[in-house]
Amino acid sequence: xxxxxxxxxxxxxxxxxxxxxxxxxxxxxxxxxxxxxxxxxxxxxxxxxxxxxxxxxxxxxxxxxxxxxxxxxxxxxxxxxxxxxxxxxxxxxxxxxxxxxxxxxxxxxxxxxxxxxxxxxxxxxxxxxxxxxxxxxxxxxxxxxxxxxxxxxxxxxxxxxxxxxxxxxxxxxxxxxxxxxxxxxxxxxxxxxxxxxxxxxxxxxxxxxxxxxxxxxxxxxxxxxxxxxxxxxxxxxxxxxxxxxxxxxxxxxxxxxxxxxxxxxxxxxxxxxxxxxxxxxxxxxxxxxxxxxxxxxxxxxxxxxxxxxxxxxxxxxxxxxxxxxxxxxxxxxxxxxxxxxxxxxxxxxxxxxxxxxxxxxxxxxxxxxxxxxxxxxxxxxxxxxxxxxxxxxxxxxxxxxxxxxxxxxxxxxxxxxxxxxxxxxxxxxxxxxxxxxxxxxxxxxxxxxxxxxxxxxxxxxxxxxxxxxxxxxxxxxxxxxxxxxxxxxxxxxxxxxxxxxxxxxxxxxxxxxxxxxxxxxxxxxxxxxxxxxxxxxxxxxxxxxxxxxxxxxxxxxxxxxxxxxxxxxxxxxxxxxxxxxxxxxxxxxxxxxxxxxxxxxxxxxxxxxxxxxxxxxxxxxxxxxxxxxxxxxxxxxxxxxxxx
Numbered sequence: 001x002x003x004x005x006x007x008x009x010x011x012x013x014x015x016x017x018x019x020x021x022x023x024x025x026x027x028x029x030x031x032x033x034x035x036x037x038x039x040x041x042x043x044x045x046x047x048x049x050x051x052x053x054x055x056x057x058x059x060x061x062x063x064x065x066x067x068x069x070x071x072x073x074x075x076x077x078x079x080x081x082x083x084x085x086x087x088x089x090x091x092x093x094x095x096x097x098x099x100x101x102x103x104x105x106x107x108x109x110x111x112x113x114x115x116x117x118x119x120x121x122x123x124x125x126x127x128x129x130x131x132x133x134x135x136x137x138x139x140x141x142x143x144x145x146x147x148x149x150x151x152x153x154x155x156x157x158x159x160x161x162x163x164x165x166x167x168x169x170x171x172x173x174x175x176x177x178x179x180x181x182x183x184x185x186x187x188x189x190x191x192x193x194x195x196x197x198x199x200x201x202x203x204x205x206x207x208x209x210x211x212x213x214x215x216x217x218x219x220x221x222x223x224x225x226x227x228x229x230x231x232x233x234x235x236x237x238x239x240x241x242x243x244x245x246x247x248x249x250x251x252x253x254x255x256x257x258x259x260x261x262x263x264x265x266x267x268x269x270x271x272x273x274x275x276x277x278x279x280x281x282x283x284x285x286x287x288x289x290x291x292x293x294x295x296x297x298x299x300x301x302x303x304x305x306x307x308x309x310x311x312x313x314x315x316x317x318x319x320x321x322x323x324x325x326x327x328x329x330x331x332x333x334x335x336x337x338x339x340x341x342x343x344x345x346x347x348x349x350x351x352x353x354x355x356x357x358x359x360x361x362x363x364x365x366x367x368x369x370x371x372x373x374x375x376x377x378x379x380x381x382x383x384x385x386x387x388x389x390x391x392x393x394x395x396x397x398x399x400x401x402x403x404x405x406x407x408x409x410x411x412x413x414x415x416x417x418x419x420x421x422x423x424x425x426x427x428x429x430x431x432x433x434x435x436x437x438x439x440x441x442x443x444x445x446x447x448x449x450x451x452x453x454x455x456x457x458x459x460x461x462x463x464x465x466x467x468x469x470x471x472x473x474x475x476x477x478x479x480x481x482x483x484x485x486x487x488x489x490x491x492x493x494x495x496x497x498x499x500x501x502x503x504x505x506x507x508x509x510x511x512x513x514x515x516x517x518x519x520x521x522x523x524x525x526x527x528x529x530x531x532x533x534x535x536x537x538x539x540x541x542x543x544x545x546x547x548x549x550x551x552x553x554x555x556x557x558x559x560x561x562x563x564x565x566x567x568x569x570x571x572x573x574x575x576x577x578x579x580x581x582x583x584x585x586x587x588x589x590x591x592x593x594x595x596x597x598x599x600x601x602x603x604x605x606x607x608x609x610x611x612x613x614x615x616x617x618x619x620x621x622x623x624x625x626x627x628x629x630x631x632x633x634x635x636x637x638x639x640x641x642x643x644x
Contacts (some may be wrong), residue, residue: 045083047116048090052076052103060103061096062121068095078121088112091426092119102126102166111519125167127193130160131201135644137600140179140524141202143186145171157298159203165193169205173201178525181206181600183569185544185618185643204643206523206619208581208602211640212280213623215592217633221271222264223289229281235273236260236632239626240313240536244325246350251275251613251621252285252325255332257313258624258634259290267292267339267633268311268332272348275638277615286353294306294337295344297362301426303354309346310334314386314460314609316403320396320423324349328400329360340364341384341405341412345421356427367409368417370435376427383407384417387536389463391471393501394425398436399431399471401499402478404459414438414457414478416449432504441481443513449505454475455497456480460535462552467545471499474511474549477535481513491515492533492554492561496573504596509573517561519566521584527575531568532556538612540620546571548620548641550582553608562586563628567641581641587628592637604639619643 048064050071058073064080069196071078091109103123110117129145139154148163165171173189184205191198213219213234221236235241238258245251255269271287287293287308295310309315312332319325323346333339344360360366360381368383385405392398398421407413417433433439433454441456458478465471479486495511505619511517511530519532531537534554541547547570555561566582581589582603590605610625620641627635 017633043085045085046112046114047079047083047539048092049077049079049116049118050092050105050121051118052078052121052123055098055101055103055121057098057101059096060094060098060101060123060433062105062274063093063095066090066093073098073345084112085111086114090117090290094121097126098123099166100126100164102169104166120521125195126164127195127197128160128164129171129173129193129198129201130158130539131173131188131199131203133157133159133203133205133541135182135205135598136179136184136203136208137182137205137207137598138179140177140492141175141182141184141203141205141467142177143173144176145173149176165198167193167195169193172200175203175525178580179205179600181603183525183580183641205596206641206643207600207605209598209640209642210595210602211277211593211621211638211642212595213635213637215590215637217627217635218259219636220259221261221289221636222285223261223271226284226286229276229279229283231281233282233284234636235271235624236263236269236284237568237636238269238624239607239634241269241611241624242315242317242327242330243611243613244317244319245613245615246319246323249277249615251277251615251623252326253623254325255309255312255315256611256624258636260421261289264291268313268608269293270309270311270332271297277640278620280638286307286355292333292337294333295335295362297335297344297357300357300359303349303352303356305354307355307357309344309355310337310342312342312386315342316388316390316400317487318390318392318398320392320398322396323351326398327616328387328390328398329382329385329403329405332364334364338364341386343368343382343384343406359421365406367406368435373430373432376420376422376425376429378427380428380430382417383415383427385415385459386397386417387459389461389473390463391463394469397421398423399501400459401433401463401471401473402455402458402476414459414479416455416457432499432506438479438486440479440483440486443481443495443508443512444598446508446510449500449503449507451505453506453508455495455506456486456493458493459553461493461537462537462549464539464541464547466541466547469501471501472509472547473497473499474539475531475534475537475552475554480515485515492535493517494531494533494554496570498573510576516555518555518560519557519584521557521566521579523579524579525580527571527578529568529577529579531566531577532564534564536608537543537564538610538625540612540614542614542618542620543616544618548614550612550620550622551604551610551625556586557584560586563608563626563632564588565604565606589628598642598644604637607635617643
């Protein structure tokens, strides 16, 4: 025991112990006795400490390399009980925040280099982030601020995120996942924490509400007294009507293919209606109560009480900043009641209640007069067409793209020409695309604008105008990038395009460059999905700049073709579409519920060619269309995907 104790005291003692043996040391014995000058004592270790500033509350836990330790309240310093050898890595983090405070670590990781280390921990006041919830009808909503998430209880009316945020720190509350069949929008979700809890984040959740009209198809119009709103008034069931939304939030519609006051159907309509979403009352403004009215053109450029566009469907429409309603073309009746493709341009002034024939022919079948690309002229005019898409720029100019119509005298086809109409000079300008029909799409590189890019010829596309003044185009029935495939009957598309009028270039943004793409339905309101290829879908842009599409005729999640009732939104083109509600299989039937009552089970059935508006509150409205119950039929119902 004495020898062992002395041996543990160091290399000198070990040498002397060996010397007393009186033996000649072998190499092995020298090594066993500590020869060669090496030391077997414990390696030196070093401490890791924290210098803490501002901690007053209990509950702080700091971790060293994943092992957590409690830190007493009001501590100015703290040393971890574990020590580390030279060359070891260290990582200090906050594993639990103190009550009502937020602590952050700086200089928290590194490598031990022959000395103990001290990291800095700064603590300050922290406050919770929360607010009110309106309209939530079920579970599935997940709110998040960065990595801090909260699964919101079904039908909750308020929330508080679990992790407090320090004074002066920024926060951004988002909906990480959405409840089924609802879309929850967040206001006041961004800011910086002050000296109190944040309680004014508002979450509002929309759902479908049957808001008027009949829940059975094939209904006649009830016109009432012209110019007088009434609870009994309702346009007849129809599809392919033109529509507008004015600055007062009043919804307007004109014509379409459907049923007149006598329940007759077959030669289109030319009645003009307004709908007040606040009172939910329709007013018959003008036009005939009977189907099949011919156009009354009067004198070009002169408004008159007797003027009225002829009955038509799939016309193009715009509303300018002045509040005037503009109408172009469509498939309908000319001045002598002959049906065909029209290219007449009309203006309706709500202040006077008068129509004015502006340009174009009063006979159907007019071919386009293109002139020189990029130069406006009095003689220029798009050819007769229907199912084109439109935009209005910040200067009040009217823009028109594509459609199905006159490609050259006596010939019909699909178009991809882009036109601008200057409402001050009353001149059309051919801006882009081909002057001949049935053009393949030139997609270029996704996300890159280029001179050669152009959407293929198409009709029945969906369109919207973003808050930066750029034009957006989705899908339709037309020609994709494949010339060989396009020798066959044109097919439905799901490509998304953007046209920037400031540089006059198209960009292929998303979707497939080939036709017949099936839908990619990602559940839970998550990004990254994609609507299937379709035509005649409704489209909106809401006040927050989110684009929406609904329904149409196209491809579902398994590649079947039929009527669709899926609702999608596009918050950011880079993150993809979000499937909000509706079925991922074709030909879903209506579920009306109780009129005026919010319920997640509510849903319009599969339908196309509906009238669609978005009001100033972000509610999405649709009217009628061609849908499915037991047999395909026209509808006269009005729906709102509405916030409470």
